[in-house]
Amino acid sequence: MADAAGRLTKLAEEVLGAPLPVRIRAWDRSESGPPGAPTLVIRHRRALRRMMFRPGELGLARAWVAGDLDIDGDLYEALDRLAGLIWERDDAPRPQRAAVVRALARPEIRAAARELLTLAGAPVPPAPPAEEVRRRRGPLHTLRRDKEAISHHYDVGNDFYALVLGPSMVYSCAYWESPSATLEDAQRDKLDLICRKLGxxxxxxxLDVGCGWGSMVLHAAREYGVRAVGITLSEEQATFARKRIAEAGLADRVEIRVQDYREIHDEPFDAISSIGMAEHVGRTQYGEYAAALYRLLQPGGRLLNHQIARRPVADEEAYHVDEFIDRYVFPDGELAPVGQTVGQLEEAGFEVRDVEAIREHYALTLRSWVANLERHWDEAARLTSTGRARVWRLYMAASALSFERNRIGVNQVLAVRTPESGESGLPLRGRDWTG
Incomplete structure (x- = not known):
């Protein structure tokens, strides 16, 4: 059928009731849409079948990961233009969503949908890409299931992560003095800020919970002379971290364990850092997480909880994790509003002393990681798979836009296990962390 792009554009605009914000280039080389706009490239009609059998985010994600769908032009601009149609569709006003539903019921739209079936070809649903985690069964956040989820995300090769993260090997939001700073300097400044907040x-x-490749414990031992324990559920991370620590001559001060925070029983610790780990804990487990960290600290000890936050929704019970993130990136991961996090830390007994929002810093960090990945694309795809590299590029670029658009944030929460005397050990003036 000729002019597939034109037919797809017409169908999309009839459903949306507005011009399509991107161009379309179809497998028959036809093009349609606003001139000069980023182009959504549909390389194979199989992409349509993926979207028809799983309408919405997951179908699009499968087509992207498989390479059936691509972007020609600026990825960030394309995602920004498409955000309202995909990731932010649930935030649209109710009348706008209702108008789309009514449009889908019109006879001419049903006729166009039948035409779309013809365009899509054989009515057989394509198999999901190999990089997708199949739907899991059983209770969330058991020790075994959490370990499997962490392995999916982190055990994809240390060499791959080295390309993306750079020499710092820090996989969390950096702390930027200015947008012109280097990623290495920004990550060093983040680690040092946490050390100072912890006194x-x-x-x-x-104790560093979710120590990754050991960057925090390495910095703290080298620059502040602490004795540190780092825990991770990733075997690959632990191997890499132990090698770094041995090469730095700090094996007598730093221990790396493959261990869950629920399995630690050699307290007390003077300080605990949890950097980008609590997103994996989950709503049902967060109270236990907070209570465990409180138990592990000695009175007067400080906790620095560095965590991504989502915006509150009217019905918390109806909140759902994005399908693309759950199936391809962070299985079983969940985000909570910062107020909820603070409340649960307080319920566990902590005195929350400071909350610092650093949302814009994460957007800068993610854009740096995307640039690293794109710069080393061929090698990154060779080290994992082309599909896996496409997952990381899409999720990091889309996440950067989510931080920039204030859809999600990231916060450093400083809390103290204040002793019965009431002496927190913090200086009188806020953010003068060491007195």
Whole structure:
């Protein structure tokens, strides 16, 4: 059938009741849409079948990961233009959503849908890409299921992550002095900020929950002389971190364990850092997480909880995790509003002393990671798979826009296990962390 792009554009605009914000280039080389706009490239009609059998975000994600769908032009601009149709569709005013539903019921739209079936070809649903996690069964956040989820995300190769993250090997939001700073400097400044907030001193005992490739414990031991324990559920991360620590001559001060926070029983610690780990904990488990960290701290000890936050929704019970993120990126991961996080830390017994929002910093960090991935694309695809590299590029670019558009944020929450005397150990003036 000729002019597939024109037919698809017409169908989309009839459903939306507005011009399509991107161009379309179809497998028959036809093009349609606003001149000069980023182009949505439909390389194979199989992409349509993926979207028809799983309408919405998951169908689009499968087509993208499989390479059936691509973007020609600026990826960020394309995602920004498409956000209202895909990721932010649930935020549209109710009358706008109702108008789309009414449009889908019109006879001419049903006729166009039948034409779309013809365009899509054989009515057989394509198999999901190999990089997708199939739907899991059983209770959330058991020790085994959490370990499997962490392995999916982090055990994709240390060499791959080295390309994306750079020499710092820090996989969390950096702390930028200015947009022109280097990623390495921004990550070093983040680690140092956390050390200062925790009031680290020589021979103090630090626990880093979700230690990744060991960057936090390495910095804290080298620069502040602490004795540190880092825990991770990733075997690959642990191997890499131990090698770094040995090469730095700090094996007598830093221990790396493959261990869940629920399995630690050699308290007390003087300080605990949890950087980009609590997103994996989940709503049902967060109270236990907060209580465990409180138990592991000695009175007067400080916790620095660095965590991504979503915006509150009217019906918290109706909140659902994005399908693309759940199936391809962070299985079983959940985001909570910062107020909810603070409340649960307080319920566990902590005194929350400071909350610092650094949302814009994460957008800068993600754009740097995307640039690293694009710069080393061929090698990154060779180290994992082309599909996996496409997952990371899409999720990091889309996440950067989500931070920039204030759809999600990230916060550093400083809390203290204040002793019965009421002496928190913090200086009188806020954010003078060491007095």
């Amino acid at each position: 680290l001193q020589k021979d103090r005992r630090l």
